[in-house]
Amino acid sequence: MIAQMEKAGYVDAYRRFAPAGERSFLTSEVPIRIDYIFSSQSLVDGFQNCQIWPAAGRASDHLPVFADLTL
């Protein structure tokens, strides 16, 4: 799926800043990141960071993912 998005020209913002292996879905047995922010190529250079936010705790069964972008 990720490859399909990248082939279409979108960029997984998180992967520009963080390694694989983080968890965005809390109740899976293995760490898995299933929440994404994809960007058009034209915006990629404007990203300052992209992170999963574990401080959200168990407010949901997912953790929020955020990115800071300068246009």
Added chain:
Amino acid sequence: MRIVTYNIHGWRSADGHPNLDAVTDVLRTLNADLIGLNEVFYPRVIQGSARPALEALAEQLGMHFVFGPCLRWPAEHNMPAEAYGNAILSRWPIIANSAHHLTSKEEDPQNLLAKKEQRGLLEGRIRFEDGRTFTVYQTHLDHTDETVRAIQLRIARTWLCVTATGPISSWATSTLSRPGTSPTMRMIGRRSWPIPLVRTWQAMRGGRK
């Protein structure tokens, strides 16, 4: 500009408790400018507010919002109509929006999607103070089957292609999969207008202070 995507688990915490207050706290702390939400029931009222949770959340954050239903239930048996789907909240006015069901005869000749929960793509166009616009998409793809996700993504991309060309900046926020149990749904809105394919609900609120 801070962008957030957050699957709020149908207004339930990971432990199954009403989570409006917790979600509000999380998003307030993140101080986001644009938020995409998955698994939103609207206009469900949950513990912590006397009004629909999505409206309460938007008001607490001082943001505009739009809701895009993937599933809807008509009012029946003395139960109000409801819907379930995606939402976008924005610090800036959302000047246009549409919600697309991820269904297509052309992309799904074997009709695989018919066996799955209907999913959708919500599109919102934001206008900044300087007049520039920005297009954002929120989607939530099937959690059970990679083949189905691929079909849904191809369908979603047909909408991205149509709307994301030209000078408009765009990005897509997605929950691509979600292993585990499937949610159910709900909804209705304060202000609405019909848009091709699916109706969306929009409430315009004052800008964030």
